[in-house]
Structure formats: structure tokens, C-alpha cells
Amino acid sequence: MKINVLRLDHRFVRDTRITTHVCLTARAFGASKVYLSGDKDNKLIENVQDTSNRWGGSFEIEYKKNPMNLIDQWKNEGGEVIHLTMYGSQVPKVIDEIKASNKDKLIVVGGSKVQIEVYKNATWNVSITSQPHSEVSSLGVFQHMLMDGSEFDLKFENPVLEVVPLAHGKTVNINNENKKN
């Protein structure tokens, strides 16, 4: 099962950090690719790709001018679309149904305003609590529930940087032979 994330309606400057956190969360919790829509922020794309290169694995990020086309195409190719929104069905009520199929998943997280077509065309509209909080925490918790905790066992191949988990302190292994440039 492939997991991709679509970030709607990114805005230059204002959304830079939140969108960066969305992309890195997607990667850390098992997505292989993020599609970015809204402003075409090449600097952000480059920074995320650079972080990914340093920490390993094969994560991709790609700009999509028309996100609705991506949603339609994803479904036409047999995949499922999960739109995370505080207005949607409560995640505990739908997560088993979502996990029951092995179809590719496109997880959509909103920007400042989300077109009604996204609500209509999503396979599921899902809320991670019905309270206001963050697309970043919604995405992390949803991916965690979708992966059933297996994200903690993911291997990111050929990392330059690699944390050695410690109860107290900081250790990072540096593998310069994995540097891409």
C-alpha cells in the first residue's frame, strides 16, 4: 500500500514552516511522496528534499498546479482519498474500514480554505478530534493510526545523519559516504 500526502493551498512565507512540518511528518510516518499545491515554493521543495537526502530513504516532493485532477486521477487508478478535516467522520469510527483495504492512500490536508469539491470527492472525510488544532498533528496521528505503530520500525536507507536513541543526551552518527552532493 502506497501512502502519499497532498498539501492544499500552500502560501509563500505565511505557510512555510507549517508546510515544511507537514512534509517531514508525512515522510517520518511512512508516506513516500508529498504533492504540494497552492504557491509553487521551489525553495521549500528544495529544503525538504535536502532534509530527506540527509536523513535517508527515498521520499519525493512534487508540485501540482491542479490538485483536483490529482484526486480524480488517484481514484480512477483504484486508490482511496482521505481528507483530514475537523468536520469529518470521527477517526475511531472509520479507521478500521480505511485500514481494511490495501488500496493506495492519498491523504489530503487543507490549507486556509478547502473547496467543497474536496469534501465531495474524498473517499472519506475524517476528523482527528472535532476540535481545532493543526494539520500537522492531524496528519501525524492519522498516519500513526493507519500504520498501526509500524512507522516506528521504518528504515530510511543510506542516511548521512542517523540518531542513536538515548535516555539522556544526544548522539547522531554521521555517514559521509552517503552524501549525495
Place this chain on the structure above:
Amino acid sequence: MKINVLRLDHRFVRDTRITTHVCLTARAFGASKVYLSGDKDNKLIENVQDTSNRWGGSFEIEYKKNPMNLIDQWKNEGGEVIHLTMYGSQVPKVIDEIKASNKDKLIVVGGSKVQIEVYKNATWNVSITSQPHSEVSSLGVFQHMLMDGSEFDLKFENPVLEVVPLAHGKTVNINNENKKN
């Protein structure tokens, strides 16, 4: 068990949205209070309190000039301190131990740089994956694991705004009688 969150090293402007998302995530996933340290951002405190008032419950936010004192005091009063850091022990290895005690929990999330004393004085330093992503998703996933999903059943009393979960669409109940001002 009381759950509070300490946000270290907040910076004006640069961190406004991330810190706001930290605060709202803390609230949505069951924390009763956030302590903010770093820049004394009264506007942010007011905005978070305002959102909380509209969506119900009794969440608090308070500025702490000296966060190390808070950590010491929390432990002196019998509570436990969990510092979320990508360098810490992997969460699947320590979550059962953390959940085993019913002691009050202070969850610490970092800012740009975290003093070594935080690593030393925390009861646990815990990583939510050892990959770089976000204090917002780390907090959400950790609180979700700590609450065992019971955050989805939380009631936020006397809300002005209240979502009616829907498979497709948006409905918000407005209860003007709960307005505080």
C-alpha cells in the same frame, strides 16, 4: 492524572503559528494547561484562550519566564516530566512504563535549541520516530498514545462552537448562550 505541556523558547513572529498549533494540539488531546516560555507573546496567549473559550472546556495558558524552575517544581511535587526529542528513547519502548504510573505528566516540547539541563532533568526523553519532523506532530502522537485514544471521547463543556461530524460536508452548531463576552 493531570497533563500539562511546556513549550520552550517561543519566539515572536517566527514561531507564532507553530506555537499556536502546539497549544491547540495540547488542548484537543487532553492537556488542561500549556506553559509558554521564551518570548512573552501576550497576543498569542489571548488568541489561544479565545479559541479555547469558543470551543469549550477549561483550558489554560500561562507564561513562565523560567521553565527550568517549573520542571524542578513539577518533579518536587511528585509529577513526571516527558521531554519530546528526536534524540530520546523510542516511544514504543517506554510508553508502557510512562502509562504505568498515574502521576501528573508535564510534556516538554522544544524550541530552536534546548538546554542540556532539560535532557538531564526530564524523567524521560522520548522520540516520536528518530526522524526530523515537528513538535506539533510529536506532541499529538505522544498525547494520543498516552491517552490510548480516549482523547476522542473528551467533552469540552459549554462550547459556543461545536462540530457535528459528517461523512461529507460541514456543520457547526452555534450556542450563543455560552459566549463569555
